[in-house]
Amino acid sequence: MSTVALTINGQEVTVPKGTRLLDAATGAGFFIPTFCHDENSPNYGGCRICVVEVKGARNLVASCCAEALDGMVVETESEAVVEARKTILELMLANHPVDCLTCDKAGDCRLQDYAFRYDVKAPTLGGERKDYEFDDSNPYINRDMNKCILCAKCVRTCQDVEERAVISLAYRGFNTKVAPALDGNLATSECVSCGRCVSVCPVGALTYKSLSGKTRSWEVAKEQVTCTWCDAGCQFDLLRKNGKAVGVVAKAPSEGRPLCLKGRLGLELRYNDEPMAPMIKKGDQYVEVSWAEALGLDEIIEKLK
Ligand code: SF4
Ligand code: SF4
Ligand code: SF4
Known part of the structure; x- marks a missing residue:
């Protein structure tokens, strides 16, 4: 297998030819934040939070889409990179409710984590704000599009992995939003409630209704369970709080097989600790x-x- 050698943060790194910069850097132990990157639908390059500085390049480079090349000299946390990431986060937070105190995703939210890491505080930029209706029409999934950062992972997962294409990016510019057909709600769409979109959402825009208000993310222990309802043997995460089962959630597509609603609900019933x-x-x-x-x-x- 042919390889390429490059320098990342002053360290010599050798990776197979064709490796993405993101994988080369994270494989060598360096941190690079990502929102829209998804192993199952790679090379999207929408959020730009993964930018790095490549010596000789005119602009910062989105590491999730760029190939690691022989002789490259890369900085993953240079001054320019950090400034760019801060600006991206400020722009996201400028149009975000920032209600981490009561958000079900707090503690497991990339926007919250990265804002902490790059010291980006409450919104500083003014301007128009989104004000979408909370969609709790689906019996299993809550959608709060005011918290959506438009990474499109849910859209790509539903299209490419689930192959249903129930949701898509509707409208353009400031009005762009994730929506089912005709900008309706999830209940009246073709959604089968598989939960895959929820499992890949990096923020609190998509959450499980059954867990809403029940627990903080750091209070639950995850246990991998295998569904026995058919011979496919899909794997799910069983969530326990104080030893008691509180829910069964889909795994991200990159960690498991396609999942069905029968499996998730059947397991919820099976692991229900309530009398x-x-x-x-x-x-x-x-x-x-x-x-x-x-x-x-x-x-x-x-x-x-
Ligand atoms: S989505 Fe993340 S940043 Fe936004 S309110 Fe929830 S926890 Fe906070
Ligand atoms: S729950 Fe499944 S079918 Fe419904 S929108 Fe999400 S990925 Fe698509
Ligand atoms: S709902 Fe979540 S996964 Fe979908 S685009 Fe918004 S932030 Fe990304």
Whole structure:
């Protein structure tokens, strides 16, 4: 296999020919932030937060799309790079609710992490702000497009991996937003609630409804579980808080196989630690009953007698 040798932050790095700069740098242990980069739909280069300085290049280079070349001299945290990243974050936060105190994604949010790392505080830039309606129409997924940073990972995942293309980038310029067909809500779309878009969203724009308000991200332990509902054997993350199961979530496509709703909901039922009582419809209402009543045991015993 042919290789190339380059210098990253003063360190000699040798990688196979064709390796992206991002992978060359992170593989050598250097940190590069990313929002839109996704292994399953690479080379998007939309958010530019991954820019690096390449000696001799006219502009900063998006490392997720650029190839590592022989003799390159790269800086991943130069003054120009840090300034560019700060500006990108300031622009994102200028149109963001910044309600990390109550956001379900806090603690597991790249925007929050990078703002901390690059010391970017509350919005400093003025101007028009987005004011979209919160979409909780889907029984499993909440969408808050005011928190969306337009990385398009959800769109690409739904199109390229899930092959459903339920959502896309609608409108243009300032009005660009992620939306189902005709800018409707998720409930009236063709969405199958697989949750893949949620698993790749780097911020709190897409979250699981079942976990909303239940826990902070750092309070849960993740355990990998394999679905047994069919022979595909997809893997999910079971979330436990204080030892108690609180939810089952889809893994990012790069970490697992295609997932289906049956598997996720079936596992949620299987790992439900809440005591469950059977229900029977009496008149117009479902009411809780004993297992004996639900199974008709009294009736069977009477008939046997
Ligand atoms: S999406 Fe991230 S930055 Fe925005 S409010 Fe939620 S935690 Fe904070
Ligand atoms: S839940 Fe699945 S089908 Fe629905 S929008 Fe997200 S990726 Fe597409
Ligand atoms: S909803 Fe999330 S994944 Fe989709 S474009 Fe917005 S920030 Fe990116």
